[in-house]
Amino acid sequence: MELAAVARARVLGALRRPLSPRRVLGSGRRCRSDMGDPAALPPGGYRLWQERAARDPAAFWAEVARGTLRWDSPFHTACQPGPAAARWFLGGRLNVSVNCLDQHVERSPNRVALIWERDEPGTAVHVTYRELLDLTCRLANTLKKYGIQKGDKVAIYMSVSPLSVAAMLACARIGAIHTVVFAGFSAESLAGRIMDSGCKAVITYNQGVRGGRIVELKTTVDEAVKNCPSIKHVFVAQRTDNKVQMGDSDIPLEEEMAKAASVCTPESMDSEDMLFMLYTSGSTGKPKGIVHTQAGYLLYAAVTHKHVFDYQQGDVFGCVADIGWITGHSYVVYGPLCNGATSVLFESTPVYPDPGRYWEVVQRLKINQFYGAPTAIRLLLNYGEEWVKKYDRSSLKTLGSVGEPINSEAWHWFYWVVGEGRCTLVDTWWQTGYYFTGDGAYRTKKGYYQITGRMDDVINISGHRLGTAEIEDAMADHPEVPETAVIGYPHKIKGEGAFAFIVLKEQTAHIERVKEELKTIVASKIAKYAVPDHILVVKRLPKTRSGKIMRRLLRKVVTEQSSNMGDVTTLDDPSVVKEILDAYQKYKEKSSS
DSSP: OOHHHHHHHHHHHHTTSOOOTTOOSSOSSOOOOSSOOTTOOOTTHHHHHHHHHHHOHHHHHHHHHHHHSOOSBOOSEEEEOOSSOOEEEETOEEOHHIIIIIHHHHHOTTSEEEEEEOSSTTOOEEEEHHHHHHHHHHHHHHHHHTTOOTTOEEEEEOOSSHHHHHHHHHHHHHTOEEEEOOTTSOHHHHHHHHHHHTOSEEEEESOEEETTEEEOHHHHHHHHHTTOTTOOEEEEEOSSSOOOOOOTTEEEHHHHHHHSOSOOOOOOEETTSEEEEEEEOOTTSSOEEEEEESHHHHHHHHHHHHHHTTOOTTOEEEEOOOTTSHHHIIIIIIHHHHTTOEEEEEOSOTTSSSTTHHHHHHHHHTOSEEEEOHHHHHHHHTTOSHHHHTSOOTTOOEEEEOSSOOOHHHHHHIIIIISTTOSEEEEOOOOSSSSOOOEEEEEOTTSOEEEEEEOSSEEEETTEEEEHHHHHHHHTTSTTOOEEEEEEEEETTTEEEEEEEEEOOTTOOOHHHHHHHHHHHHHHHTOGGGSOSEEEEOSOOOBBTTSOBOHHHHHHHHTTOGGGOOOOTTBSOTTHHHHHHHHHHHHHHHHHO
16 A cells, blocks of 8 residues: 555544554654745844834735745735725735645655644644645545535534644635534534535534534534535544434545545635635624635734744644634644644643643643633633643743633733743734724733723623624524523633523513523524523613613623613613612522522
């Protein structure tokens, strides 16, 4: 059997079989690059770069783009401003998967691209750039065999693994547009995203594994695609050895990949062609598909990965985000792989099998940059310092925080306990396009920003952005709940939690039953993390004369700032405020008893 076939068999086999702690793929060593560093800082360092970028942004990014990315055809215009969005690197053509794989395979094929930290502790799988290119090409050829072509949209509903990364890169290779849906979303949420984007196929696993528990991914997909006529095929890979029901349109992915060619000619894509769509919650209640294009996105992900985190060739970069979120796209997949880095794929949870999991992984994999969410840091902080100090963290150079504002206590614990006061701690933040972000911030005299949180009707639960209207719409499906209002409130672990106010029909007798049914509805329609922590029954909601619910008053009640309610003269009946305050106080007393 040829070397590539042996490597492929080992990778595919590792995706579903338990491994001994010593079994890894590739050499297990981190190879240093023999290539130059096109994105290296120039003489004069960061400040010189900053000055040049501020003076002439287009010229700056043109120079960086020429040195960082591999182009099929050079661009003629670096940036063309527009009324809605700027267009970047016009006339340029490239393929993202070539930038993330082929160029590194040519120089250092045995360098480790991915370290898959599986749910089962101590069973890490190392995948080289050569092996990842082989997986990607075979998956791409399988998609093409079943009619997926340039411009088609493909949904990816998978837990974190080398195969899920290969699925993203395979779409990029043939010019298909992927939309990764977080594998914790419900069937209804998945169906909504598939229908909105018009996906032609879904790639999934038979099951997922997380925190020692089985997640029924194929069952969820089956339920979702019942309402999605655009889906022609469901490609099913095996994460576990358990059998699942396969229908006429279901394709056993590994079997087809084993028969596919190991070479797939990449499509040459225009710099502004779509690379992927990623859905984000908005205040309207309907998730919005955000489009990310080819060259500009890849360049920004690569440059920020290198310089924000001070990535050096040979480092092990550990971003523990799921690929279902933009952080996972940018700093697990595209940024690190474009830079030829070794990127960690974390499949498990921070507390499985115990609260030392992150730090045990840091010690075992010798992670140099550790990048995670404040929610996880707050959670682990509650378990004390002993779980951190039990493990050697001397490999760490940079710590990163992402997804939500980090509070002072969590920041100091992360910096002093985890990083021992010697690691740079970067708190990253970004947004889509040009618009009012809705985030509040403090700005220091030196120009630093401290993000304080959302100012609109979007809440951030454990790093997951959710429109309050999305939760309200789900709850409104209950026949005994004519009105709902959901707000965000400070939560010690999650950063923000959801607090729901509901109005019941007069004849409703079983209040607690209704509350449990509402939680079930939200979990099934959106996801479990969207379920409100508190549901308070009130007689009516505070409304203006035009019928708009004044949610700011509800926030004042829950955050116990009722002494400063502000202007309530626009309320249809100001006495409703006292009604809600009384109901909240009774609820609080009952909860604490």
